[in-house]
Amino acid sequence: MHKKDRRTFIRVLAYHLVKYKAPSGTGELALPVLASLKDIGAGGVCLRASQALPVACLVQLKINFPSFKDPLFTLAKVVWVKPIKKDKNYEIGLQFVEIEDSLRDLVDKRLKFVYGKSKKRN
Numbered sequence: 001m002h003k004k005d006r007r008t009f010i011r012v013l014a015y016h017l018v019k020y021k022a023p024s025g026t027g028e029l030a031l032p033v034l035a036s037l038k039d040i041g042a043g044g045v046c047l048r049a050s051q052a053l054p055v056a057c058l059v060q061l062k063i064n065f066p067s068f069k070d071p072l073f074t075l076a077k078v079v080w081v082k083p084i085k086k087d088k089n090y091e092i093g094l095q096f097v098e099i100e101d102s103l104r105d106l107v108d109k110r111l112k113f114v115y116g117k118s119k120k121r122n
Helices: 101-121
Strands: 009-015 018-019 033-041 045-051 059-065 074-083 090-098
Touching: 018 045, 045 074, 059 090, 074 101, 090 101
Parallel strands: none
Antiparallel strands: 009 033, 018 033, 018 059, 033 045, 045 090, 059 074, 074 090
C-alpha cells in the first residue's frame, strides 16, 4: 500500500548544502546547522539533517546553489519530521513562508526544465 503524496507542488531532486537557523530554547536563533537539500519545489523543501526540529517552528534557510555566486535565503516552517533509522539522521519537510524572488525564479525554471523533459519522454 502506497502512502498518498499530499503535496500541492511538484518537487525535484536537488543535492545542495544548506545552513539553517532555528530558535533555541531561549527564543533566540541558534547557531547555523549544516544540512543537505533532498528536494525542492515551489512550496518548500525536504532536508536531511543530523538533528530533529520541532514541527511548526520557523527556520531561516541559506541554500548554496553552485550556479549562484551568493547563497539564497528563505524563511520556512517545519511541517513534518521523519527519523531515518539506518543513519540516525532526519528528513525534515519545510514549507516556504517567505522566499526571495531569485530563489522562486530558480525553482520555477528548474521545475519547468525537469517537467518539460519528463513530458517529452512520455
